Amino acid sequence: MTALPKIILQAAEKHYSSPQGEDVVALAPVTLEIASGEFVCLVGPSGCGKTTLINLMAGFEKTSSGTVTIDGRAVTGTDPDHIMIFQEYGLYPWRTVLGNVLFALEAKGLKGKEAVEKAREYVDLVGLTKSIDSFPHQLSGGMKQRVAIARALAVEPSVIFLDEPFGALDAFTRMYLQDELLRLWQEKRPTVVFVTHDLDEAVYLGGRVVLMAPGPGRVQRVINIPLPWPRERTGESIDKYRRELFEEFHLVHQQAAGEAEYII
Ligand code: ADP
Numbered sequence: 001m002t003a004l005p006k007i008i009l010q011a012a013e014k015h016y017s018s019p020q021g022e023d024v025v026a027l028a029p030v031t032l033e034i035a036s037g038e039f040v041c042l043v044g045p046s047g048c049g050k051t052t053l054i055n056l057m058a059g060f061e062k063t064s065s066g067t068v069t070i071d072g073r074a075v076t077g078t079d080p081d082h083i084m085i086f087q088e089y090g091l092y093p094w095r096t097v098l099g100n101v102l103f104a105l106e107a108k109g110l111k112g113k114e115a116v117e118k119a120r121e122y123v124d125l126v127g128l129t130k131s132i133d134s135f136p137h138q139l140s141g142g143m144k145q146r147v148a149i150a151r152a153l154a155v156e157p158s159v160i161f162l163d164e165p166f167g168a169l170d171a172f173t174r175m176y177l178q179d180e181l182l183r184l185w186q187e188k189r190p191t192v193v194f195v196t197h198d199l200d201e202a203v204y205l206g207g208r209v210v211l212m213a214p215g216p217g218r219v220q221r222v223i224n225i226p227l228p229w230p231r232e233r234t235g236e237s238i239d240k241y242r243r244e245l246f247e248e249f250h251l252v253h254q255q256a257a258g259e260a261e262y263i264i
């Protein structure tokens with residue numbers, strides 16, 4: 001017997017009304033299954049519906065038609081077991097590193113010594129022990145994102161959604177945090193849905209890569225990357241998948257270039 005997929009999208013689509021009252025298709029129907037413990041990357045150029053798709057799964061938006069279910073239940077709103085990590089960190093500036101992680105645990109009902117111990121454990125896990133009493137403004141962008149990751153992991157969610165989490169960071173910090181995230185994922189094995197516009201990042205991280213295309217936002221192709229982790233960033237094995245993805249992306253790009261409303 002195969003296990004039920006963790007996340008199931010059944011012809012999930014999203015329309016908006018433009019200020020002129022016209023119907024805008026942000027996301028054409030998407031049908032996709034994500035298994036428990038998978039690491040899936042959604043990749044594509046801006047405007048192809050990545051944020052819309054992840055927001056439908058995280059319960060920030062409702063489908064216009066079709067369904068999204070997690071653990072067999074329809075997603076009707078946000079869920080403390082399904083955590084989102086954003087590019088802008090979303091830390092409380094008036095709370096220390098420990099205080100920020102503690103906040104998430106307190107929100108989940110954990111109190112006192114037990115909560116503090118757990119918060120410390122996760123601050124240690126992301127390598128911020130020495131900065132535990134620092135405030136967000138005293139930290140670099142990479143450190144702030146590590147706090148956000150610690151805060152998300154501390155509540156031990158079964159699903160972690162990340163929307164371009166490393167987009168604001170320099171290339172070295174990004175590579176470092178990619179490896180950190182992979183290490184933590186392998187340790188705790190939540191289901192991860194990771195949005196990026198960076199094809200290299202998607203190939204390096206994802207067990208599967210969902211390539212999306214704009215005009216209207218849709219899934220173009222799903223590519224399996226059956227390479228074990230940790231992976232080499234360069235080399236024959238990963239380059240094969242990188243080439244496959246870049247070639248497919250090139251097709252998307254050519255189609256998109258012919259559409260007047262699509263501007264990178
Ligand atoms: P991505 O994250 O890939 O850049 P988005 O999901 O943000 O793409 O957007 C997909 C499309 O939906 C875009 O054309 C965008 O303009 C449109 N869109 C997104 N949110 C809204 C909204 N709240 N109202 C109207 N249109 C929207």
Ligand code: MG
Pocket residue numbers: 050051052
């Ligand atoms: Mg987006």
